[in-house]
Amino acid sequence: MTEAYSEQADDLIELELTTMAHGGSALGRHNGRAIFVPYAIPGERITARITQDKGRFAYAEGVTLLEGSEARVQPRCPHFGPRRCGGCHWQHIDYTAQLAFKEQIVRDQLARIGGISEPNVLPIIASPSAWQYRTHVTLHVTPDGQLGFIGTDDQQIVPIQECHIIRPELQDLLERLDVETLDGNVLARVRLQVGTESADRLIALSTLDDQPPAVELDLPLSVSFLSEDERAQPLIGTGKVHYTIKGRTFQVTAGSFFQVNLPLAETLVELVLARLALQGTEHVLDLYSGVGLFTAFLAERAALVTAIEGFPTAVDDADANLRDLSNVTLIEGLVEDVLPELDETFDAVVLDPPRSGVEITALDALAALAPAQIVYVSCDPATLARDARRLIAKGYTLQDVQPLDMFPQTYHIEAVATFTRS
Structure with a gap:
């Protein structure tokens, strides 16, 4: 270990924090090394104690706030803070600043991981409620x-x-x-x-x-x-x-996934539909289709929709939720297993994968289908950036990314990315 990296655990250092990192910690540098500090805010100057030394970078905890940020506010919850509840990460940050940090994180991840020098990241859509939103x-x-x-x-x-x-x-x-x-x-x-x-x-x-x-x-x-x-x-x-979105009611059994922020779930649907601009003649593929949230509204506007979902309980819910639609084919199976076996032609694809993103075999199979348009709904900008890089290498262009604040008071970010075939 070089002299520049000589701090040991429990050493106190002084930091000026410059950036909010993916994962919710503020980033500063000491002797050229990146130091990540939770519960701190870019623009602040602090003393910090190294808690985990990783060689090229380290994690630290703030000890003394020497110069605070104008974005710092009093947390609302008594359980919030270091060594306390891990449910929220950013209650100490003004909501307007939270939105700005999330938009910046999406842009940074697309550039750093995705290799996209100037990604077209649109202004983030705020949650109508910054509190009491989770269902x-x-x-x-x-x-x-x-x-x-x-x-x-x-x-x-x-x-x-x-x-x-x-x-x-x-x-x-x-x-x-x-x-x-x-x-x-x-x-x-x-x-x-x-x-x-x-x-x-x-x-x-x-x-x-x-x-x-x-x-x-x-x-x-x-x-x-x-x-x-x-x-x-x-x-x-x-x-x-049961959840009602844009006039349609969806049953959701215990264990099945549904978006936690209902107003923004409706916004998600509207964004996906606006990006596709369906004319009524298209065959659309809906991957990780869950209980049929996107499938239902796609089927009202497309000629055919094929939906793939791997969780059996969600498939049962989708079957009930889509019963009135005759132009939907619902396939139960893991996307990475089913997608390589499809031999149909699709005009557009909608996918809403888990936080881990799309498995590489599924992503390659998706690109091989060569749909003209892909709308990717992401809940993790790092895996979105990783998958965007591979889609671009397979001949797609990233048109834009629309972040949404589905999860106020946390570092988690939802985003809708639109790709077209070059």
């Missing part, structure tokens, strides 16, 4: 029955009494739940979910022994057991909630 949340259970989130150390569970990013209906449930060990089944996780209507509420329970727990309930809601493979077993009620 579902997964809480972990401590051995003594307290509910909480995984802490910032990714190890301990931090018990919470309040959460300022969940819908008020879920906060009400959180306050009223009494978690106990029943019949020897120890609860591991409790998922709270609310539909568009406040009375449409669901609790999904996971246990340490993967066996359904006994449940006593005096609240008007559904309860399901979620096994280790995320399969749902209703214990009380239907085990489903």
Whole structure:
């Protein structure tokens, strides 16, 4: 290790923070080395203590705030901060600044990972609500029955009494739940979910022994057991909630994915439809189609839609949600398995992969289909940039990227990227 990299863990250093990095930490440099500091803000000057020395870079924790940022605000939640709840990352940052940082991060990731020198990143779309927007949340259970989130150390569970990013209906449930060990089944996780209507509420329970727990309930809601493979077993009620987007109602069973921020879920649909500008003659492929959110609106505007989804429960939901549409083919299977076997021609493709992005075999198979247009809905700018680089190498042009703040108070970013075949 050279002299420039000689700091040891617990050494104090002075830093001027210049950039917000992907992952939510502010970046400064000491002796030329990148130092990442959570809960700090670009423009601040601090003293910091190295906590993890990685050689070419390091992680540190702020010790003293020498010069603060105008963007620094008082966090709303008592559980927020170092060594506390890991659910939020940016409550200490003014919301307008959060938006600017997210837009910058998308641009930086596309340039650094994607190799795109001047990506066309459009102004970020803000969430209508910066607080109380989440329609579902997964809480972990401590051995003594307290509910909480995984802490910032990714190890301990931090018990919470309040959460300022969940819908008020879920906060009400959180306050009223009494978690106990029943019949020897120890609860591991409790998922709270609310539909568009406040009375449409669901609790999904996971246990340490993967066996359904006994449940006593005096609240008007559904309860399901979620096994280790995320399969749902209703214990009380239907085990489903319902979301209305642009006049269509979607059933969502416990374990199936649906966007947590309903106003921006509607915006996502509108963005995808606007990018495609369908004329009614197209055959569209919808990958990672989930419960059919995009599929339904694509089918109303295209001649044919083929949808691929790998999670069986979501496929069952999609089958119910798309029952009134005769021009949809729904295929159950992993995208990376099904896509290379398709021999049809598609005019456009919509994909909404998980945070890990698209597997390389699936991405190559997608490019081989040579659709004229690809609309990629991403929840991670790093994997979007990685996949964009490969699509560009396969003959596509990135037209633009539209970020959305689906997850205020966190560093997570949603974005819609539009590619056309060169």
